[in-house]
Amino acid sequence: MIRIENMCVDGVELRGRVYYMRFRVPAKYSEVEPRREVNQTLGTREYDEAKARFTLKKRAIFKDWEARLSGVGIGPSHGAYDAAMSLLDDLGISYKPMEALIAGPLNDLLMRVEAAGKHGVGSAVMPAALGAMKLPKTLVSEMPTIIEELKAAEISAKNPRQLRMWRNKYLQAATSFSLIVTDKPMCELTEIDAVAYRKHWKGRRDKGEVTTQYVTKKLRFMRQLVDAFHERFDVPPSQRINPFNGVGIEKLSNESTQEGQKLAFPVAWVQKVLINQVGLDGLNIQARDISTISAECGSRQTEVYDLPPSDIHLDHAIPHVQLKVVEDSEFKRQLKNSASKRPVVLLGAALEAMKRHPEGFSRYRGKDGYSSAVNSYMRENNLFPAIPKGETGRFTLSCTRHTFEDRMGFAKMTNEERAYLMGHSIGKIRGRPVYGSKPDLQIRALYQEMVSFPTASWEPRSIKLLREEIDRVASDLGFRVD
Incomplete structure (x- = not known):
């Protein structure tokens, strides 16, 4: 390697046989650094080693300057605080409050003083090492x-x-x-x-x-x-x-809770208005069908209209939509909680509605507007049912989840069966960790059919037959059901 005497390349300068670091002090640090220029030996004759040492030393110096700024003004900035903590990490020292250091072993305190002292008594790493670093005054x-x-x-x-x-x-x-x-x-x-x-x-x-x-x-x-x-x-x-x-x-x-203030819709009203869409002609087709699907399946409206096209499976042997977290930039969606991740089987009116939108609901996906549009339409057209006598509360489209819960209850479904369909936590219901597998699509479809409404072209089977079918499927899988 050819070495050129007294030439400073990227802050590394050869003087005689030894390399030095040399660079100007930015004006930002003039309050804490009196020098106009840093000029000190790197202690090596090898250029590659000098470059490596320069990078480490310069980083430590800048961290120290940032940390020392913490003593200027009303308190440390975020950058100053982070720099002090980072410098402490570089020394291999964890932060401990001063009270803990005083009560701890003397050797620990002496070790910290010695390590921080290498940066100079005025270095801001000293108060950090001794547990006296103030927190930033973040408003x-x-x-x-x-x-x-x-x-x-x-x-x-x-x-x-x-x-x-x-x-x-x-x-x-x-x-x-x-x-x-x-x-x-x-x-x-x-x-x-x-x-x-x-x-x-x-x-x-x-x-x-x-x-x-x-x-x-x-x-x-x-x-x-x-x-x-x-x-x-x-x-x-x-x-x-x-x-x-x-x-x-x-x-x-x-006082009732907010959930108590939301009343379950009468089942007959849900069938007439949301499943058969009576009186909804003034709503756009996407809003109507989102309401139908969520009412039929017991899902949250957001779970329906945020669906990306890839999670709609109409050609599957059991048509369904898959509710899951999506991180793709175009179709991002986050679920309410981990229990909400589930397949939702499409039957009857829900299947018919989803077939009208095989690519999902672009008008509302990831946007505001659905809830206010539909609820306003219902109120303006007097479509919401009257509040029952003796009840206090209100109706909104989200009340379809409450009605779905009632439908499952009258179908004599267990709490766990209800949780599977609605996306509730099984662990909370059981009061202990969950083991075993979840029901597959075939079983979910049978559960869903128990609470589905008939349409002009489809009639759900009786609950008795569906229970017998569940037993048959379980028996075929090797489970005892008698």
Whole structure:
């Protein structure tokens, strides 16, 4: 290799036989670095080794500058805090609060002082090594962006509608807290703040402006923002104090839950309006058929209209749709929970409706608009049934799930059979871990037929015959059914 004396290439300069590192100090760090230029030996005569050492040393120097910025202004920036923690990792030292270090072995404390001292007594790694690094003064209003970055992997499959709904709950929580209490640093939140926030929402609940469930969500979202702050900045578990833990609100004795406020549609109404589509001529065909499929199958409307074409299997021996998480950019969709992942068998009116849309529902897939359009149409045309006497509540299209539950109950289906069709957790029903296999499409089709409505061209078999068929299938598989 040809070496050129005193020539600086990419910050590496040969002087005599030894290489040096040399580069200008960016103006950004002038507050914490008095030098205008870094100029120090790399301690080697080999160019390749010099380049490797230059990269490591320069990275450590920049980390130290970023960390030292934490002492400027009101508190450390996110970058400064991250740099200090990263520099600590480079030294092979885990962060421990000062109280724990003082109470721990003396050798541990001395080792930290010695390791951090290599960067100089003024280095910002020193307070980090000694457990005195302050948390960034991240404001409540900044947390929605941070929690979204933190949960990026978990929400990666959400489509635009789902992401907007997920994002809004934290934006609204942070905004309301800032207005009700104040927009203060997360590390300075206190139990007094949490109680004040609760008091405001409790007052609105007591006036009948919001429900207890609404208030519970507001408190829960703030609790999650505090947990996210701790996770983002790697706060040790023993130091994670969340002032919203244990701050809740009890339901009033005369108050129904939100689920109770949604009433199950009469079965005859579902058959007439949603299955036979009587009175729905003014709705577009996609909205009508989404309503039919969800009502017939007991699925959530979003599970139907978010379907990608690849999960619609009309040519299968048992026509069905597959509900699963989809991460493809064009057809992204995330399910409510893991139990929601399931096949949904198409029979009767649901099959006829799905055949009209073999590629799915492009008008509503991943978008807002279906629920408001259909519910508004129902109300404007007086299609919703009257509230039964003595009942308090309301009807919305999502109430078809409640009616489906009633239909399964009158068909004498077990809780587990209902859960399979509706996408509920079997583990919660059993109260223990789940073992064994789930019912295959053939069994699911028999379950579905038990609660399906007849059409002009198709008639479901009796429940007695369907039970006998389930026993026959199980017997053929080697199971005892007698």
